[in-house]
Amino acid sequence: DAGVIQSPRHEVTEMGQEVTLRCKPISGHNSLFWYRQTMMRGLELLIYFNNNVPIDDSGMPEDRFSAKMPNASFSTLKIQPSEPRDSAVYFCASSYIGRGNEQFFGPGTRLTVL
Amino acid sequence: GDSVTQMEGPVTLSEEAFLTINCTYTATGYPSLFWYVQYPGEGLQLLLKATKADDKGSNKGFEATYRKETTSFHLEKGSVQVSDSAVYFCALTSSNDYKLSFGAGTTVTVRA
Numbered sequence: 001d002a003g004v005i006q007s008p009r010h011e012v013t014e015m016g017q018e019v020t021l022r023c024k025p026i027s028g029h030n031s032l033f034w035y036r037q038t039m040m041r042g043l044e045l046l047i048y049f050n051n052n053v054p055i056d057d058s059g060m061p062e063d064r065f066s067a068k069m070p071n072a073s074f075s076t077l078k079i080q081p082s083e084p085r086d087s088a089v090y091f092c093a094s095s096y097i098g099r100g101n102e103q104f105f106g107p108g109t110r111l112t113v114l
Numbered sequence: 115g116d117s118v119t120q121m122e123g124p125v126t127l128s129e130e131a132f133l134t135i136n137c138t139y140t141a142t143g144y145p146s147l148f149w150y151v152q153y154p155g156e157g158l159q160l161l162l163k164a165t166k167a168d169d170k171g172s173n174k175g176f177e178a179t180y181r182k183e184t185t186s187f188h189l190e191k192g193s194v195q196v197s198d199s200a201v202y203f204c205a206l207t208s209s210n211d212y213k214l215s216f217g218a219g220t221t222v223t224v225r226a
Contacts (some may be wrong), residue, residue: 004157031212043158043203043216050212091157101146101207103214105157 002026004106006092012112018080021109024073025094033103034067034077035091043091049075050097082113116141120204120217127194127224135189135220137178137204145206147171147180147187148214152201161189161202194224 005024013019025032033048047057049069057067064083069075079086089110093103121136139145146165150158162171167182178189187204204217 033214042218045213048212055212093158095212097212101212102148102160102163105150105159107157 004092004094004104006090006106006109008109009107010110010112012114013082014114015083016081017113018078019082019086019111019113021077021090021092021111023075023077023092023106025075025092026104027073029094029096029104030072031095031097032069032075033093033095034075035093035105036088037091037108038088046077079111082111084113087111087113116145116206116208116211116215118204118206118215118217120202120220122218122220124221124223127222129195129224129226130193131224133189133191133194133198133222135202135204135222137187137189137217139185139187139204139206139215141185141206141208141215143208145208147178148205148207149176149178149187149189150203150205150216152203152219154200158203194222196224196226198222199224 007022031050034046037043046059047067052069067077089108091108093105095103117140148163149161151161152158162173164171164180170179176191178187201219201221203219205214
């Protein structure tokens with residue numbers, strides 16, 4: 001079992017640039033979650049999808065952030081334009097709602113915006 | 115709304131010491147309770163879980179019991195090792211919601 005796969009693992013970019021983070025959930029899972037982790041704010045849920053449909057995006061900080069899930073095996077989180085305060089570790093997690101509900105996390109993408 | 119409160123860290127222990135991390139929760143309905151662990155530079159991993167009152171979750175020497183009467187899910191380990199150094203998160207999910215509500219995390223450092 002490959003687990004949740006995220007890419008890239010590290011991203012360094014300059015302010016104003018577009019950043020795209022990618023996630024491949026565990027095969028067979030029906031829900032996907034994007035989180036952001038910082039020292040100041042801890043772990044924050046940004047958005048989650050069920051059966052590829054966004055259910056709750058109330059955690060998305062602002063319009064610069066967008067997320068898509070075009071199919072059951074792929075999701076993206078895009079930041080455009082990026083700002084230094086977006087620097088954080090971004091985690092993707094997947095789960096099978098209705099079977100325990102525990103979430104399985106990817107290794108994260110460490111984003112640094114200069 | 116649902117919330118989780120866990121003891122603040124950091125916690126520093128010597129090897130073979132007893133570890134307790136307190137966790138209490140507020141939730142509607144009958145939540146499932148979890149402990150996740152995050153090792154340095156890694157994502158969160160599920161450590162153990164309990165889905166109903168009086169259930170005991172256990173894994174890798176860690177244990178936690180779902181106490182409905184005290185709305186608690188305290189994590190314990192009888193003899194910690196240096197490799198247990200990590201951040202520990204208590205979390206819950208309500209029966210009618212997909213989302214996990216996380217505590218703030220407790221950093222544990224075990225010294226040889």
